[in-house]
């Protein structure tokens with residue numbers, strides 16, 4: 204039997220952060236978590252959009268406990284400010300949903316000098332997780348969910364030119380960033396287990412979901428997304444399964460079960476061999492610590 208949101212227990216008293224929660228998969232994830240009674244912090248780069256998302260959630264769930272807090276994952280300064288503000292206000296963090304992302308934009312560097320997809324999709328989340336880890340570890344049953352993609356197959360880590368300084372390939376850069384998210388999820392879990400931590404690190408991908416993520420696609424392709432892609436509500440289910448599923452273990456990867464993982468009910472899925480390369484994952488961790496200045500579990 205496939206997992207459905209009805210199988211998730213009540214989440215009253217628990218606290219979740221969902222990054223990029225103003226639209227798409229993040230909004231649907233936040234809505235379902237709030238519906239289960241979780242207090243949800245919408246971590247968004249634009250507070251007006253976050254407020255609109257909060258209003259949308261409250262319209263459907265008038266008793267939902269929802270907060271907005273500014274977070275730009277493309278800025279390490281913003282990531283640090285977010286973690287400080289959140290930690291000052293909250294004494295627990297049950298679920299960190301590293302969801303926000305961008306796909307195949309024109310080449311640009313973040314304010315810290317990183318290729319924009321590596322910055323927002325991966326390095327910002329690496330730093331955020333490290334800064335929030337003390338709070339996660341003091342919260343029983345806590346989980347970190349990292350969003351990867353079928354696109355993790357499009358590229359490995361290009362350690363000799365992570366920032367695509369010599370010829371930008373937007374598809375490979377997206378693939379690299381999502382590959383990094385997956386490698387990070389697995390390596391984080393190995394490191395947590397080694398220290399005896401009870402916090403779980405898991406990964407998820409939504410298959411193909413019709414969202415705003417396709418905004419940089421050629422118009423003809425983005426027009427077909429609603430035809431091939433599943434809804435954002437269905438696309439959020441693997442994330443919710445990873446976050447709430449009772450049979451989930453650290454290091455699991457969840458995605459849709461049908462059409463070569465492009466759509467369907469959420470199940471545990473596999474990933475390519477390269478994503479399981481522990482030596483490369485260690486190297487990625489060290490490089491990520493150097494680039495972000497955030498060190499943890501090392």
Ligand SMILES: NC(=O)c1ccc[n+]([C@@H]2O[C@H](COP(=O)([O-])OP(=O)(O)OC[C@H]3O[C@@H](n4cnc5c(N)ncnc54)[C@H](OP(=O)(O)O)[C@@H]3O)[C@@H](O)[C@H]2O)c1
Nearest residue numbers: 223227228275276277302303304323352411412414415416
């Ligand atoms: N849709 C799919 O088929 C698909 C497939 C595989 C993986 N994924 C992954 O699923 C995740 C969610 O994507 P989606 O499909 O829901 O896309 P989406 O509708 O475009 O939503 C992306 C979210 O990320 C936010 N975001 C982007 N850059 C950010 C930054 N620098 N700081 C903070 N927030 C930022 C966006 O904020 P703004 O609204 O302000 O731009 C938006 O809230 C991504 O990690 C994506 O890689 C999606």
